[in-house]
Amino acid sequence: xxxxxxxxxxxxxxxxxxxxxxxxxxxxxxxxxxxxxxxxxxxxxxxxxxxxxxxxxxxxxxxxxxxxxxxxxxxxxxxxxxxxxxxxxxxxxxxxxxxxxxxxxxxxxxxxxxxxxxxxxxxxxxxxxxxxxxxxxxxxxxxxxxxxxxxxxxxxxxxxxxxxxxxxxxxxxxxxxxxxxxxxxxxxxxxxxxxxxxxxxxxxxxx
Amino acid sequence: xxxxxxxxxxxxxxxxxxxxxxxxxxxxxxxxxxxxxxxxxxxxxxxxxxxxxxxxxxxxxxxxxxxxxxxxxxxxxxxxxxxxxxxxxxxxxxxxxxxxxxxxxxxxxxxxxxxxxxxxxxxxxxxxxxxxxxxxxxxxxxxxxxxxxxxxxxxxxxxxxxxxxxxxxxxxxxxxxxxxxxxxxxxxxxxxxxxxxxxxxxxxxxxxxxxxxxxxxxxxxxxxxxxxxxxxxxxxxxxxxxxxxxxxxxxxxxxxxxxxxxxxxxxxxxxxxxxxxxxxxxxxxxxxxxxxxxxxxxxxxxxxxxxxxxxxxxxxxxxxxxxxxxxxxxxxxxxxxxxxxxxxxxxxxxxxxxxxxxxxxxxxxxxxxxxxxxxxxxxxxxxxxxxxxxxxxxxxxxxxxxxxxxxxxxxxxxxxxxxxxxxxxxxxxxxxxxxxxxxxxxxxxxxxxxxxxxxxxxxxxxxxxxxxxxxxxxxxxxxxxxxxxxxxxxxxxxxxxxxxxxxxxxxxxxxxxxxxxxxxxxxxxxxxxxxxxxxxxxxxxxxxxxxxxxxxxxxxxxxxxxxxxxxxxxxxxxxxxxxxx
Numbered sequence: 001x002x003x004x005x006x007x008x009x010x011x012x013x014x015x016x017x018x019x020x021x022x023x024x025x026x027x028x029x030x031x032x033x034x035x036x037x038x039x040x041x042x043x044x045x046x047x048x049x050x051x052x053x054x055x056x057x058x059x060x061x062x063x064x065x066x067x068x069x070x071x072x073x074x075x076x077x078x079x080x081x082x083x084x085x086x087x088x089x090x091x092x093x094x095x096x097x098x099x100x101x102x103x104x105x106x107x108x109x110x111x112x113x114x115x116x117x118x119x120x121x122x123x124x125x126x127x128x129x130x131x132x133x134x135x136x137x138x139x140x141x142x143x144x145x146x147x148x149x150x151x152x153x154x155x156x157x158x159x160x161x162x163x164x165x166x167x168x169x170x171x172x173x174x175x176x177x178x179x180x181x182x183x184x185x186x187x188x189x190x191x192x193x194x195x196x197x198x199x200x201x202x203x204x205x206x207x
Numbered sequence: 208x209x210x211x212x213x214x215x216x217x218x219x220x221x222x223x224x225x226x227x228x229x230x231x232x233x234x235x236x237x238x239x240x241x242x243x244x245x246x247x248x249x250x251x252x253x254x255x256x257x258x259x260x261x262x263x264x265x266x267x268x269x270x271x272x273x274x275x276x277x278x279x280x281x282x283x284x285x286x287x288x289x290x291x292x293x294x295x296x297x298x299x300x301x302x303x304x305x306x307x308x309x310x311x312x313x314x315x316x317x318x319x320x321x322x323x324x325x326x327x328x329x330x331x332x333x334x335x336x337x338x339x340x341x342x343x344x345x346x347x348x349x350x351x352x353x354x355x356x357x358x359x360x361x362x363x364x365x366x367x368x369x370x371x372x373x374x375x376x377x378x379x380x381x382x383x384x385x386x387x388x389x390x391x392x393x394x395x396x397x398x399x400x401x402x403x404x405x406x407x408x409x410x411x412x413x414x415x416x417x418x419x420x421x422x423x424x425x426x427x428x429x430x431x432x433x434x435x436x437x438x439x440x441x442x443x444x445x446x447x448x449x450x451x452x453x454x455x456x457x458x459x460x461x462x463x464x465x466x467x468x469x470x471x472x473x474x475x476x477x478x479x480x481x482x483x484x485x486x487x488x489x490x491x492x493x494x495x496x497x498x499x500x501x502x503x504x505x506x507x508x509x510x511x512x513x514x515x516x517x518x519x520x521x522x523x524x525x526x527x528x529x530x531x532x533x534x535x536x537x538x539x540x541x542x543x544x545x546x547x548x549x550x551x552x553x554x555x556x557x558x559x560x561x562x563x564x565x566x567x568x569x570x571x572x573x574x575x576x577x578x579x580x581x582x583x584x585x586x587x588x589x590x591x592x593x594x595x596x597x598x599x600x601x602x603x604x605x606x607x608x609x610x611x612x613x614x615x616x617x618x619x620x621x622x623x624x625x626x627x628x629x630x631x632x633x634x635x636x637x638x639x640x641x642x643x644x645x646x647x648x649x650x651x652x653x654x655x656x657x658x659x660x661x662x663x664x665x666x667x668x669x670x671x672x673x674x675x676x677x678x679x680x681x682x683x684x685x686x687x688x689x690x691x692x693x694x695x696x697x698x699x700x701x702x703x704x705x706x707x708x709x710x711x712x713x714x715x716x717x718x719x720x721x722x723x724x725x726x727x728x729x730x731x732x733x734x735x736x737x738x739x740x741x742x743x744x745x746x747x748x749x750x751x752x753x754x755x756x757x758x759x760x761x762x763x764x765x766x767x768x769x770x771x772x773x774x775x776x777x778x779x780x781x782x783x784x785x786x787x788x
Contacts, residue, residue: 011407012762033394043425050471051447063467150435
C-alpha cells in the first residue's frame with residue numbers, strides 16, 4: 001500500500017485493511033531507527049554547514065565577510081584519513097556481502113578489519129588535530145579553525161558511536177549469536193558517515 | 208504471560224524481579240512515563256515559583272528586597288527555559304508519549320525499552336545540572352530564555368561565570384536524552400502497531416505525539432549546534448557568534464562573529480518547538496472532546512493532515528521571531544506570509560473541534576471542561592498571533608507585554624490546560640482510582656478564570672507600550688497609574704491560581720491512596736488503552752495475546768449499536784454495525 005493510500009484511508013468505513021500482518025511486512029525496528037537517525041544527522045551537519053557558510057561571509061547568507069576567515073591548510077594526513085575511512089566503509093560492504101552470500105569467514109574478517117580501520121581513522125584524526133595544534137592552528141585563533149575542529153569532532157563522535165555498536169556486534173559474533181542485522185546496519189551507517197565526511201571535506205577544502 | 212514478545216521483535220521480554228528493577232531502573236514504558244512526568248512536574252513547580260516571584264516584583268515594586276534586578280533576569284530566564292523545554296516538551300512527549308503510544312497502538316512496550324530507560328536518566332541528569340546552576344557562585348544565567356549572544360556570555364549578565372555553562376551543558380544533555388526517546392516514539396508508531404492498526408486508525412493523540420517527535424528530532428539539532436558553539440565561545444574563546452566588541456572597558460578578544468547566526472539557529476529550533484508542544488496537545492484535546500461529547504471527531508482525516516501540514520510548515524517560519532533583529536524586507540514578507548498560512552490548517556482544527564461539540568452528547572466532566580477551556584485560550588492566543596505575524600505590527604509590539612500575553616495564551620496556558628485535562632482523563636487508567644470530582648472542578652474554575660484575569664490585561668498593557676523583561680517600570684510619562692493597578696491585579700490573580708494548584712496536587716495524591724476504585728473504562732472510550740486485560744495495565748500491557756483492531760478510534764453513538772461506543776478491538780458483526788457517512 002502506498003503512503004498516499006495509507007493516509008487517505010477512510011478508516012471510519014467498514015472493515016479496512018485488517019488483513020495486514022505487521023510481523024510479515026515490516027522491516028526490523030532497528031533498521032527504521034537507523035534511517036530515522038540519518039535524518040537527525042542530516043539536519044545536524046546541514047545546519048553546521050549553513051552556519052559555516054554564513055560565518056565565513058558567503059554572499060547572500062546575511063553576514064558580511066569580516067576578512068578574519070583564514071582557511072586551514074590541507075596536509076596529506078587529511079587525505080590519508082579520508083582514504084582510511086573509505087577503506088573502512090568498503091570493508092563493511094565486504095562484510096555485508098559475506099552476510100548475503102552466507103560466507104561467514106569473509107564476514108568475520110571484513111567485520112574485524114572494518115572496525116580496526118574505523119579506529120585507525122579516529123586515531124588519524126586525533127593526530128591531525130595534534131599536528132594542527134602544534135603548528136599553531138588553535139580553535140580560538142580563527143573561525144575556520146574553530147569550524148574545522150567542530151565538524152571533525154561531531155563526525156568523529158558519530159564514528160565512535162558506530163564503533164560502540166561494532167564492539168557489540170563482535171561480542172555477539174564470538175558468543176555465536178546472529179549478527180546479520182548488526183552487520184547490515186553498521187555497513188549502512190558507515191556508508192552514510194562516509195558520505196557526510198565527503199561532503200564536509202568538500203566544504204572544508206573548497207573554502 | 209511467561210514468554211511475551213514486542214509486536215515485531217522476537218526477543219523475549221525482560222521481566223524484572225526486584226522492586227528497583229520494576230520502579231527505578233525500569234524499562235516499562237508506563238513506569239518511565241510516570242518518572243518523566245513527575246520529574247517534569249517537579250521542575251515545573253520550580254518555574255512556577257519563579258513566575259510568582261516575578262509577579263510579586265512587578266505588582267509591588269520596591270517591596271521585596273530579596274529580588275534584585277539580576278535576580279529578576281534570572282527568574283525570567285529560568286522560568287522560560289524550564290517551562291518550554293524541561294516541563295512542556297518532557298511532559299508531553301516523555302510523559303504522555305511514553306504512556307500512550309504503546310497502549311494506543313496496541314504494542315507491549317516501546318521498541319527499544321533499554322534506550323527508553325536511558326532517555327529518562329539522561330533527562331534527569333539534564334534537570335539536575337540545570338538545578339545545580341541555582342547553587343553556584345553568581346547563580347543561574349540571566350540571559351533571557353533565548354540566550355542570545357553576545358550578552359549571554361559577557362561579563363555583566365547574571366550567571367555569566369558558571370550559570371550559562373551549566374545551562375548550555377544541561378540543554379545538550381537534554382537533547383541527547385530526548386533524541387533517544389524521540390527515536391523510540393517514532394519507530395514504535397511505525398513498527399509496533401498491532402494487527403489492524405493502520406495509520407489512519409490511530410487516535411489523534413498518537414498522531415500529534417508522532418509528528419511532534421519527528422519535528423523534535425529534526426529541530427533539536429539546531430539548538431544542539433547553537434549550544435555547543437556558544438559553549439566554545441564561552442570556554443575556548445572561539446568567535447562563532449561573538450563580534451568584535453568592547454566589554455567593561457576591555458577587549459575580550461572576540462572577533463568577527465555573527466550574533467544573528469545564533470538567532471537563526473536558535474529559532475530554527477525555537478519555532479518548531481512551539482508546535483512540538485502544541486501538536487501533542489492538539490491530538491490529546493481532539494480525543495478528550497470526542498470521548499466526552501460521545502461523538503466521532505469531526506473530519507478525522509483533515510485533523511491528521513492538518514497536524515502533518517502544521518508540522519511541516521513550522522520549519523519555514525522561524526524568522527518571524529527575528530523581525531526586530533533587522534532583516535531584508537523581502538525575507539520579512541516571506542516569513543510573514545508563511546506564518547499567516549499556518550493559520551489555515553490551524554483553523555481547520557479549531558473548526559473541527561467546534562463541529563465535534565456541535566450537537567454532541569456533551570458530558571461536562573473535568574477533562575471536558577479543560578478541553579473546552581483550551582479552545583478559548585487557544586483561539587484567543589492564536590488570534591493575537593495573527594497580529595504579531597505581521598512585521599509592521601510586530602515591530603512596535605515586540606518588546607511589550609502584548610507578546611507575553613500572546614505566547615502565554617497560545618503555548619503556555621493552552622497546552623497546560625490540555626495537560627490537566629489529560630491527567631484527569633487518564634488518571635483512572637494510570638492509578639486505577641477515581642479523583643474527586645468536586646476538587647477537580649474547583650481547580651478548573653479557579654485556573655481557567657484566573658488565567659484570563661492574568662493574561663487578558665497584559666494585552667492592554669502591551670498596547671500601552673509597557674515593556675517586558677523590565678525589573679521595574681519606574682515613573683514614566685507613557686505608563687498611566689492604571690497600568691500599575693493592572694499589574695497588581697495580575698499579581699494577585701497569579702497568586703490565587705498558584706495556590707489553587709495545591710487543590711490539584713491534594714486531589715491527585717489523596718485519590719491515589721484513598722480514592723474510590725475506578726471502572727475499567729469510566730468514560731466509555733473506544734481507543735485501545737482502555738481495553739487492556741488488567742487495570743491498570745501491567746508490564747507487557749496485553750496479557751498473552753495482542754489485541755486486533757477492527758475499526759477506528761471514534762465509533763461513538765453509532766446508530767443501532769448496543770452501547771454508545773464500540774471499542775477498536777470489537778469486530779464488525781450484526782450487533783455492532785458500522786455506520787455509513
